Amino acid sequence: MDIQSNTVQTDGFTMDYFRFGSGEKALVILPGLSVDSIMKYAGAVSEAYSLLTDDFSVYVFDRKKELSAAYSVYEMAEDTAAAIRVLGLDPVSLFGASQGGMIALTIAAKYPEIVSKLVLGSTSACVAQEQYQTIENWIQLAKAGNAKSLYLAFGKAIYPPDVFEHSRNLLAAASETVTEEDLHRFMILAAGIKGFDVTEQLKEISCPVLVIGSLDDCVLGAEASEQIAEQLKERANCELYLYHGYGHAAYDLAPDYKERLLSFLADKPIVSKPKHSRI
Numbered sequence: 001m002d003i004q005s006n007t008v009q010t011d012g013f014t015m016d017y018f019r020f021g022s023g024e025k026a027l028v029i030l031p032g033l034s035v036d037s038i039m040k041y042a043g044a045v046s047e048a049y050s051l052l053t054d055d056f057s058v059y060v061f062d063r064k065k066e067l068s069a070a071y072s073v074y075e076m077a078e079d080t081a082a083a084i085r086v087l088g089l090d091p092v093s094l095f096g097a098s099q100g101g102m103i104a105l106t107i108a109a110k111y112p113e114i115v116s117k118l119v120l121g122s123t124s125a126c127v128a129q130e131q132y133q134t135i136e137n138w139i140q141l142a143k144a145g146n147a148k149s150l151y152l153a154f155g156k157a158i159y160p161p162d163v164f165e166h167s168r169n170l171l172a173a174a175s176e177t178v179t180e181e182d183l184h185r186f187m188i189l190a191a192g193i194k195g196f197d198v199t200e201q202l203k204e205i206s207c208p209v210l211v212i213g214s215l216d217d218c219v220l221g222a223e224a225s226e227q228i229a230e231q232l233k234e235r236a237n238c239e240l241y242l243y244h245g246y247g248h249a250a251y252d253l254a255p256d257y258k259e260r261l262l263s264f265l266a267d268k269p270i271v272s273k274p275k276h277s278r279i
Helices: 040-049 075-085 098-110 129-143 146-156 159-175 181-192 201-204 222-229 257-266
Strands: 004-009 014-020 027-029 055-065 092-097 116-122 209-214 238-243
Touching: 004 075, 014 040, 014 075, 027 075, 027 098, 027 116, 040 055, 055 075, 075 098, 075 209, 092 257, 098 116, 098 201, 116 159, 129 146, 129 181, 146 181, 201 222, 209 222, 209 257, 222 238
Parallel strands: 027 055, 027 092, 092 116, 116 209, 209 238
Antiparallel strands: 004 014, 014 055
8 A cells, every 4th residue: 555654844843653555535543552553553553544545545644744832632632623724624524543532523523624534543532640540650660761661561451351462572672772862752741731731621512423432441541531521412423432342452452443434434334243342
């Protein structure tokens, strides 16, 4: 598959992104918090989302390059919205996972004209202190320079136990390439989640919304997805779907996840048997 990697330049920052697919409509994917740049995984991402490439030209954005000492999710949303506009993509279908979902929520609420459809994967409109504690633990491991422990703690939180055990050696190996700069950047991005709350702004969202969570999400909890859907329950064009057995990373693990995205975003029927649970 043809993948085009590029950098969008605005008046205040630069942001890397890659593009694949040949569809007429634009789909923007905002990945979750990670130690590594999403740009390193362009091939894997394009393969994972190949089902959508006939209907969409898919744009996957990294966070901006020039990070200040503090960089909130709200600022991430402002910069991502600016990048979308500079590239002339709006209106777009927008899919955000985890922290990317928080960014997507903020964009859709503040700039409803940018977003035609919104998918929120394993995310939250309000990060309480007990939810942030897991992220704070990750920050402390990064601050100590313990990349291996960070990767293992990260994997243990987002994956189901059996998947984590199967991936333990791969995670440990991946941590060996992490630089001090990577850890510093991770700390800034992770700290940007603290205090995040757009609950009151959800009423400004005007596009159809699909909320996808997991009953066994050990990072933000199923309640986070349910609360978003509850806030939007008066809207006839808001759907909620909860998996079981895939953990926080259902967006990577559930075998019918991309088909579910395509069904919602392109109004196409799901043809495979639904994979609600893996247990």
